[in-house]
Amino acid sequence: MLFAVFLALLFSLPPVMQLLERKGILSAESYRVRWKIGVLVLAIAAMSLSPEGDPNSLVLMLVPLVGAYFVGAWLCKRRAANRRAPSP
Numbered sequence: 114m115l116f117a118v119f120l121a122l123l124f125s126l127p128p129v130m131q132l133l134e135r136k137g138i139l140s141a142e143s144y145r146v147r148w149k150i151g152v153l154v155l156a157i158a159a160m161s162l163s164p165e166g167d168p169n170s171l172v173l174m175l176v177p178l179v180g181a182y183f184v185g186a187w188l189c190k191r192r193a194a195n196r197r198a199p200s201p
Contacts, residue, residue, distance in 0.1 A: 119162045123177055127185035134189040141193040144186035151182050 133139045144151065159174040 115162050115164060119159075119174055122158065122162075123181050126178070126181040127188055130182075130185035131189055131192065134192065141186065141189040144182075144189055148182070148186070152179055155179060155182060 130139075130144065134141055134144075155178040156171075156175055159171055159178055163170040163174050
């Protein structure tokens with residue numbers, strides 16, 4: 114059950130980040146500036162979702178979540194740059 118929650122969090126993180134950026138709640142710049150807070154929140158989530166209490170399972174759950182965070186931040190930055198670019 115916890116692994117299903119982990120997979121749902123992993124695959125829904127970039128779209129949720131884009132939705133928050135599109136609605137103006139957070140900006141692409143805020144994801145870049147506050148990345149340490151985001152990684153800390155993801156570490157707490159991985160700690161609570163890990164099936165065992167050992168550091169290996171924590172790292173195995175944290176690495177894909179952090180990767181999804183940075184992919185989401187990159188997609189938000191790319192979308193913001195496309196919005197600001199003048200159309201030909």
